[in-house]
Amino acid sequence: MSDSSDDLPLSRLNHQTVVRNRAEGVVQISDKGKGTRKKMRRASCHDSGSDGEISAMKRKKMKSAGNLRSGHNESAGNKKVIKPKELMRVQRVEQGIAAFEWWNSPDPPEGKAWQTLEHCGMTFEPQYKPHGVAVLYDGVPISLTPYQEELATFYAAMPEDGPQLNVSGGQREIFQRNFWDDWHKVLGKSHAIKSFDKCDFSDISKHLDRLKFVKRAASDAEKVVARELRDDCQLRSGYAILDDHLEKVGNFRMEPPSLFRGRGKHPKTGVVKLRVEPDQVSINCGASRPPPICLELGRSWGEIKHDDTVTWLSTWHENVMQSNKYVMLAANSSLKGKSDFKKFQKAMQLKGCIERVRHDYHKNLKSKDRHLKQQATTMWLIDTLALRVGGEKSEEEADTVGCCSLRVEHFTFHKTGKDVDLEFLGKDSILFKQSIDFAGFDEHGQQAYDNIREMCRSKKKNEQVFELIEPTSLNAHLSSIMPGLTAKVFRTYNASETLQNQLPDAEHVIEMRSIGDKLIAYNEANRIVAILCNHQRTVSAAAATGLEAQAEKLEQTQEQKIAATAAYEAATIKKREANKSKQAEAHRFSKLPDEKDVSRRIDIWTEKIKKLEIDLRNKEENKEVSLGTSKANYLDPRISVAWCKRCDVPIEKLFSRP
DNA sequence: ACTTAGACTTGGAATAATATTG
DNA sequence: CAATATTATTCCAAGTCTAAGT
Numbered sequence A: 001m002s003d004s005s006d007d008l009p010l011s012r013l014n015h016q017t018v019v020r021n022r023a024e025g026v027v028q029i030s031d032k033g034k035g036t037r038k039k040m041r042r043a044s045c046h047d048s049g050s051d052g053e054i055s056a057m058k059r060k061k062m063k064s065a066g067n068l069r070s071g072h073n074e075s076a077g078n079k080k081v082i083k084p085k086e087l088m089r090v091q092r093v094e095q096g097i098a099a100f101e102w103w104n105s106p107d108p109p110e111g112k113a114w115q116t117l118e119h120c121g122m123t124f125e126p127q128y129k130p131h132g133v134a135v136l137y138d139g140v141p142i143s144l145t146p147y148q149e150e151l152a153t154f155y156a157a158m159p160e161d162g163p164q165l166n167v168s169g170g171q172r173e174i175f176q177r178n179f180w181d182d183w184h185k186v187l188g189k190s191h192a193i194k195s196f197d198k199c200d201f202s203d204i205s206k207h208l209d210r211l212k213f214v215k216r217a218a219s220d221a222e223k224v225v226a227r228e229l230r231d232d233c234q235l236r237s238g239y240a241i242l243d244d245h246l247e248k249v250g251n252f253r254m255e256p257p258s259l260f261r262g263r264g265k266h267p268k269t270g271v272v273k274l275r276v277e278p279d280q281v282s283i284n285c286g287a288s289r290p291p292p293i294c295l296e297l298g299r300s301w302g303e304i305k306h307d308d309t310v311t312w313l314s315t316w317h318e319n320v321m322q323s324n325k326y327v328m329l330a331a332n333s334s335l336k337g338k339s340d341f342k343k344f345q346k347a348m349q350l351k352g353c354i355e356r357v358r359h360d361y362h363k364n365l366k367s368k369d370r371h372l373k374q375q376a377t378t379m380w381l382i383d384t385l386a387l388r389v390g391g392e393k394s395e396e397e398a399d400t401v402g403c404c405s406l407r408v409e410h411f412t413f414h415k416t417g418k419d420v421d422l423e424f425l426g427k428d429s430i431l432f433k434q435s436i437d438f439a440g441f442d443e444h445g446q447q448a449y450d451n452i453r454e455m456c457r458s459k460k461k462n463e464q465v466f467e468l469i470e471p472t473s474l475n476a477h478l479s480s481i482m483p484g485l486t487a488k489v490f491r492t493y494n495a496s497e498t499l500q501n502q503l504p505d506a507e508h509v510i511e512m513r514s515i516g517d518k519l520i521a522y523n524e525a526n527r528i529v530a531i532l533c534n535h536q537r538t539v540s541a542a543a544a545t546g547l548e549a550q551a552e553k554l555e556q557t558q559e560q561k562i563a564a565t566a567a568y569e570a571a572t573i574k575k576r577e578a579n580k581s582k583q584a585e586a587h588r589f590s591k592l593p594d595e596k597d598v599s600r601r602i603d604i605w606t607e608k609i610k611k612l613e614i615d616l617r618n619k620e621e622n623k624e625v626s627l628g629t630s631k632a633n634y635l636d637p638r639i640s641v642a643w644c645k646r647c648d649v650p651i652e653k654l655f656s657r658p
Numbered sequence B: 001a002c003t004t005a006g007a008c009t010t011g012g013a014a015t016a017a018t019a020t021t022g
Numbered sequence C: 001c002a003a004t005a006t007t008a009t010t011c012c013a014a015g016t017c018t019a020a021g022t
Helices: A052-061 A065-077 A089-098 A146-156 A171-187 A202-216 A220-237 A334-364 A370-385 A445-456 A471-481 A487-502 A506-510 A515-532 A541-580 A583-589 A595-622 A628-633 A637-647
Strands: A017-021 A026-030 A135-137 A140-142 A239-242 A245-248 A282-284 A303-305 A314-318 A323-327 A411-413 A420-425 A431-436
Touching: A089 A220, A089 A245, A135 A202, A146 A171, A146 A202, A245 A334, A334 A370, A334 A471, A334 A487, A370 A445, A370 A471, A370 A487, A411 A445, A471 A487, A487 A515, A487 A637, A506 A637, A515 A595, A515 A628, A515 A637, A541 A595
Parallel strands: A282 A303
Antiparallel strands: A017 A026, A135 A140, A239 A245, A282 A314, A314 A323, A411 A420, A420 A431
């Protein structure tokens, strides 16, 4: 690491080639053969597997690097030599990154996130290029300045029935009003355009559609060029060096300006999200390393910081919600991996003292102290229904709630029956709607029910049920039971616990014939977790029609089977008849389908139908459930990997790697 | 003690890449 | 081999939680 070019900023090494030396297992980013050289230990082909705990995490993070080689070995037995797929430049770099065993690397000192950090800052989209297509005002084309046109184009790009705009409560109107407020300001008081209603953006919309069409119709050669450009950008700015190893950066491209798209009934939807320039961006990098060079001609970064207690590389302020945004390392980086590992470790720690925690709130459900009683009741809900804690929100955001912010109006008690309807909009305005049989959950459910009922009494509809409880106080209480325990940990813990319980036993799984059947069993457990966490997705029009088509296909296959069965029966009958009316005539039916042949074909159809049915049922059940979130954030990979090992399922069937 | 800014995880949808099928 | 289905990745909003400020 003493090469002189080591001190060259990453951003300057922009036309380098990346070479992966197979024999030595060395990854180099070399400048035409000489210069910087990053050595990395290569992931060993077969994992040592001794360090039980982490080895599972490690398996999850293992890359196809191993695959490539195993593919090679197999081909040795085969006569034909299968050439490994040629890798793109980006893939080669990322294979090198994946070879780093972060789980075996030492942690930075307490309180520090890193010791050295070098990266390339952010990239920016080119400035707006006017297209000159006019907005019609009262039927008359109006010429606009480039900036005015840019905003008009943002609006024109939004289809009439665009996402989130059909939310009941007139989101389309809010969207338009917010856009008009901002655009009107930019147009100025004396502008010819005075009212939104007379504006017609359809010419711009058509222009944009044409551009989209052209892009879609691009030739293969053009697509290759586009891909090359993207790869160049990725190689130039997409990686960081943290504590002397290469890491992938997550979102190094500056968000382009646009109209803000809040979820649900967001009061700010349609507000102009401004273009952010380099001088509004702060950079965080190691003091001993050269800071990134701003690639925008004649521009520079706003501020250079050297804060080794945080993990962000760049940050800027966003004008719509007044929030900070960050560039961080990618989800599969060592930093995120370690933090992920800690999260699941904490959940395991909760497993060790869950009895104590539950005993605590079970006891307090009957407390005379109002605060304690509310606290215990919220804990019952968080632990049992996997609700989020639910902090307070401002008027400037969509009205969504979590446990602490639940209001009387979200509960519906019925005179008959013990079920309670709980209905509210949670994170991302996703609907939570369940009929809850409190007493059915555990022996404390009845008490929780009584408490909530009592807390709702004598309160107005829009008042909070647990007005004494705030996330901070709830978390403070939890931390007093177990250090570091917060409400969020319960979701992780209960998700992991559910996965563990729902995965079928190995003895049962190992009997399954195909990997496919095993994967269905895993997905089933995954789905139960997703349902617990209320991870939903909307059924797109395309998905709905796809489902219909599949149902039709199933029906067709069934018909074919019926036809085949009929043919089979006809054949047997005729054979029997032939036998009866002497052998002499039997040759007449020699062309009839052979009995065995037909019955084999029926078997094939039966198999096919079975497969289609399973497939369809699976899809139908997954239609509104999103498995991705729970898989990415809640399922402890160690549980999944252990299950795979026991059930003889290759882990890469569950976890793909970039 | 209370409020707010900052930092980081979680989340669904859009989009790109890849696999499968007709 | 093109059309289509499936899967992975990107995007960026929206949560949680800690720490700093007052």
